[in-house]
Amino acid sequence: MKKYIWSVAALIAASFTASAQEGYVFTTVTDVPVTSVKNQASSGTCWCFATTSFMEAELLRKGKGEHDLSEMFIVRQKLLNQLDDNFLRRGKGNIGQGSLSHTFMNAYRQVGIVPEEVYTGINYEGGKHNHGEMMSMLHAVADAGVKNRKRSPQYDRVVNAVLDSYLGEVPEKFTYQGKEYTPKSFAESLGLDMDDYVELTSFTHKPYYKAFELEVPDNWEHAKQYNVPLDELIATMDYALENGYTVCWDGDVSEKGFSHAKAVAINPEVKDLKGYSAEDSAKFAKKNEAQRLEEVLKFEKIYPEVAVTPEVRQNGYETFVTTDDHLMHITGSVKDQNGTKYYKTKNSWGIERNDNGGYLNMSDSYVRAKTIYIMVHKDAVPKELRKKLKI
Numbered sequence: 425m426k427k428y429i430w431s432v433a434a435l436i437a438a439s440f441t442a443s444a445q446e447g448y449v450f451t452t453v454t455d456v457p458v459t460s461v462k463n464q465a466s467s468g469t470c471w472c473f474a475t476t477s478f479m480e481a482e483l484l485r486k487g488k489g490e491h492d493l494s495e496m497f498i499v500r501q502k503l504l505n506q507l508d509d510n511f512l513r514r515g516k517g518n519i520g521q522g523s524l525s526h527t528f529m530n531a532y533r534q535v536g537i538v539p540e541e542v543y544t545g546i547n548y549e550g551g552k553h554n555h556g557e558m559m560s561m562l563h564a565v566a567d568a569g570v571k572n573r574k575r576s577p578q579y580d581r582v583v584n585a586v587l588d589s590y591l592g593e594v595p596e597k598f599t600y601q602g603k604e605y606t607p608k609s610f611a612e613s614l615g616l617d618m619d620d621y622v623e624l625t626s627f628t629h630k631p632y633y634k635a636f637e638l639e640v641p642d643n644w645e646h647a648k649q650y651n652v653p654l655d656e657l658i659a660t661m662d663y664a665l666e667n668g669y670t671v672c673w674d675g676d677v678s679e680k681g682f683s684h685a686k687a688v689a690i691n692p693e694v695k696d697l698k699g700y701s702a703e704d705s706a707k708f709a710k711k712n713e714a715q716r717l718e719e720v721l722k723f724e725k726i727y728p729e730v731a732v733t734p735e736v737r738q739n740g741y742e743t744f745v746t747t748d749d750h751l752m753h754i755t756g757s758v759k760d761q762n763g764t765k766y767y768k769t770k771n772s773w774g775i776e777r778n779d780n781g782g783y784l785n786m787s788d789s790y791v792r793a794k795t796i797y798i799m800v801h802k803d804a805v806p807k808e809l810r811k812k813l814k815i
Contacts, residue, residue, distance in 0.1 A: 447723060447724045447725040447726055448688065448723065448726060448760055448761075449760065449761045450758040450759065450760055450766065450785060451758060451759050451760075451761075452756065452758055452768075453756070453757040453758055453759055453765070454665040454666055454756045454757045455755070455756035455768065456481065456485075456665060456668055456669065456670050456755050456756055457481070457484050457485075458477060458480065458481045458484065458670060458753065458755045458770060459477060459480040459481065459484070459490060459491075459492065460492075461770060461771070461772070461774065461775050461781060461782035461783070462476075462477070462495070462772055462774075463552065463553075463772065463773060463774035463775075464495075464553055464772045464773070465552035465553040465554060465774075466552065466553060466554040466555065466556065467499075467521065467553040467554065467555040468520065468521025468522050468555065469495060469496075469499050469521060469553070469555070470522075470750050470751045470752070470772055471522060471523040471524055471525065471527060471528070471642070471674075471751045472495045472496075472498050472499050472502070472523070472527075472528055473495055473751075473772035474525070474672055474673070474674075474751035474752050474753045474772060475525045475527075475528035475529075475672055475751070475799070476493050476495050476498070476528065477753040477770060477772070478525075478670055478671075478672040478753050478799065479493065479528070479616060480492070480493060481670045481753070481755070482616060482670075482801065483614060483616070485668055485669065485670075486615065488614060488615060491539065491614070492539060492540040492541070493537055493538075493539060493540060494537065494538050494539060494540045494542065494543040494544070494545065495540075495545065496543060496544065496545020496546075496553070496591050497535075497537060497538050497543045497545070497594070497607070498527075498528050498531045498532065498537065499545065499591075500545070500587055500591050500594065501531040501534055501535050502523055502527050502531050503519075503562065503587065504583070504587075505527075505530070505531070505534075505645075506518065506519045506644065507519060507562065507565075507566055507569075507583060509644065509645075510566055510570070511566070511569050511570060511575060514570060515566070515567065515570035517644060518641060518642070518644035519562065519563065519566055520641070520642075521555060521559060522641070522642040522748075523642050523644065523645075524623075524638075524640075524642050524643055524645075524647065524674060524751070524797075525621075525623060525672050525674070525751065525799040526623060526645060526647040526799075527645060529618040529621060530618075530645065532611060532616075532618055533618055535607055535608070536606070536607035536608035536609070536610060536611035536612075537607060537610060537611045537614070538595065538598060538600075538605075538607050538610060539598075539600050539610075541600075542595060542598045542600065543591075543592060543594065543595065544592070545591045545592065546591075546592075547588070547589065547590055547591055547592040548589075548590055555590070557590070558586065558587075558589075558590040558591075561586045561590075562583070562586055565579065565582050565583055565586065594607070595607075598610075620801055620802055620803075621799055621800070621801055621802065622650060622799065622800065622801075622802050622805065622813075622815060623647065623649040623650065623797050623798070623799045624649060624650045624651075624652055624657055624660060624797060624798050624799075624800070624805075625638060625649040625650070625651055625652075625657070625795075625796065625797040625798075626651065626652055626653060626654045626656075626657040626734070626737070626795070627651060627737070627738055627741060628734050628735070628738045629738065629742070630651050631651065632651055632652055632653055633650070633651070633652065633812045633813055634650070634651060635648035635649060635650050635651065636648055636649065636651055637649075638748075638796065638797060640747075640748035640796060641748065642748055649797050650813050650815075652809065652812075652813070653734070654732075654733075654734045654737060654792060656806075656809055657795070657798065658788070658791070658792060659806060659809075660798070660800060660804070660805055660806060660809060661754065661767070661791075661798060661800075662757070663804065663805070663806045664800050664801075664804035664805075665754070665756060665757050667804065669800060669801050669803070669804035670753060670754060670755050671753075671754040671767075671798050671799070671800055671804075672751065672753060672754075672798060672799035672800070673751065673752050673753070673754050673767075673769065673791075673795065673798055674748060674750070674751045674795070674796045674797050674798070674799075675746075675748075675749070675750065675791075675794045675795045675796050676740075676745075676746045676747050676748070676749050676750075676794040676796070677689070677749045677750040677794075678747060678749050679691070679790075679794065680717065680721060681721065681790060682786075682790070682794075683721075683723070683784075684771060684773060684777060684778055684784055685777065685778050686723050686778070687778045687779065687780035687783060687784040687785060688723060688766075688784055688785050688786075688787075689769075689784060689785070689786040689787060689790045689794075690720075690729055690787045690789070690790055691729045691730045691732070691787060691789040691790040691792075691793050691794070692717065692720040692721070692727055692728070692729055692730070693727070693728045693729055693730045693731075694708075694713050694716035694717045694720060695713060697709065699728030700727070700728060704727070726760060726761075726762055726764070729764075729787055729788075729789035729790075730789050730793065731789070732789050732792035732793045736793065737792065737793055740793060740794075746793065746794055746796070748796045752769045752770060752771050752772070753769065753770040754767045754768065754769050754770075754786075754798075755768050755769070755770050755783075756768035758785055764787060764788065765787070765788040766785035766786060766787050766788065767785065767786045767788075767791055768783060768785055769783060769784050769785065769786050770782065770783055771783065771784060802815050
């Protein structure tokens with residue numbers, strides 16, 4: 425993410441958020457209360473960290489207080505579900521670490537949830553999540569079950585022994601804030617209804633206002649997302665934030681314009697110089713596209729970004745340029761000194777890896793081009809769109 429430098433005016437008025445370099449000055453537009461930034465560390469569990477953060481924000485919105493929910497309690501159940509799915513697919517299932525938001529909801533319905541203090545999911549040295557060895561163990565057990573064409577009682581015991589060894593044993597009961605709960609009764613006490621949440625996407629190869637199964641590897645549960653026009657997808661995000669809801673976001677963070685270290689994600693236009701000033705246009709005309717991009721990615725000045733149409737977005741998806749990389753939590757919006765909109769985004773890479781407390785600002789152009797899908801509360805969807813989707 426960006427290295428933020430505050431202007432004197434911003435410090436006095438307290439209306440500016442941090443900026444990437446002296447070239448970026450951000451003003452807060454919307455800012456929804458959320459819980460603290462967490463760190464997924466060496467685990468491929470961004471899907472769970474982002475969705476858990478989203479649900480914690482929902483609890484704040486609903487007046488349920490601040491909670492720190494256990495990501496690894498959900499991750500454990502997801503791994504069990506994946507192993508079952510993989511076995512029945514004769515070893516052709518996805519047992520990687522990734523997943524999507526609905527995986528949280530499915531596991532929550534199955535087993536409930538517990539607080540982080542009850543189940544940290546770290547039962548090994550180091551104090552941070554590290555799933556490499558555990559996943560190797562699970563893959564070996566999964567392969568053995570498929571090879572033997574049978575899951576014996578020993579198979580199930582070994583799977584659970586691996587998970588117990590690395591994540592810890594699941595508590596049948598626990599005491600939290602003076603009350604005794606089971607994971608399911610604790611979930612009931614929170615009052616979250618997983619049926620209240622919907623996933624929306626926007627691609628042109630499927631009809632609008634109908635649900636279809638996103639063709640990304642992490643959609644191993646074959647869930648369907650509602651397909652809507654791009655402008656309506658963005659309008660839903662804006663409507664949500666303006667009305668006190670947050671947005672769970674899945675998209676591509678592999679682009680050079682995405683910089684967690686500098687706390688910004690942009691989608692620079694380096695082919696067409698029409699939007700550039702006369703001075704910048706003359707300077708950039710002497711450079712090739714790679715040189716132009718190198719200059720822009722110094723983040724010392726704000727340059728024009730790509731005007732993203734549905735066709736531009738679709739081309740990125742179908743040429744595998746836009747990929748399903750990472751989930752994060754959009755918690756607000758800001759604008760730069762030129763009035764360009766950005767989305768304030770809570771990442772799950774801890775607070776030490778940039779100077780913006782683990783947050784970054786993704787530009788409107790970046791979000792339009794690189795979003796795979798979003799998840800929101802159904803009441804955060806504008807009424808007219810809800811009618812079209814029949815939700």
